[in-house]
Amino acid sequence: MMGVLLGIARHAIVKGPMEAISEAEITFAGGVAGDYRGAMKGKPYKRQVTLIERGDWVAAMAEVGHTIDWIERRSNLLVDGLDLPQVAGVRLRIGADVVLEVTRETDPCERMEALAEGLKAALLPDWRGGACAKVIAEGHIKVGDSISIEE
Structure with a gap:
């Protein structure tokens, strides 16, 4: 099964605004280059890159x-x-190059409730809030790239 990368986003500072970008370097040291969370310290750090399914976000919005x-x-x-x-x-x-390893579910926080009443609860079932991952192989990604589960 293969999907497509529809979007890339990052935030440079804690609680800072998200910036949508069309391509990015993915590194061991920083996750998505320029993203505050990817560069967090600690070993092993399990939240370098976060992913969400478009369908899950649409369902939560509905x-x-x-x-x-x-x-x-x-x-x-x-x-x-x-x-x-x-x-x-x-x-x-x-x-072609980037490999991420899923580490855990991305827990929805109170910030989601501030966006829309009930959103935190809407993101709770079946990992609808997304997945956290760590970088296994570095490289360049861009919107439109394929994404698949490695066998």
Whole structure:
């Protein structure tokens, strides 16, 4: 099964605004280059890159009756056409070079409730809030790249 990378976003400072970008370097040291969260210290750091499925975000928006841009979820990568694995240890390949390993579910925080009443709860079932991952192989990604589960 193969999906497509629909969006890339990052934020340079804690609680700073998200910036949508069309391409990015993915590194061991910083996750999505220029993203505050990817450069966090600590070993092993399990939240270098966050991913969310377009369909899950759309479903959550329908549940709360809003239309809010996906970057407000504060995820780094928006994917479509691929059911993100809901188990730690599964590896995802993006484009030709980048490999990420799912580490855990991305827990929705109170910031989601500030965006829309009920959004935090709408993101809780079935990892709808997304997945956290660590970088296994560095490289360059761009919107439109393929994303698949590595066998």
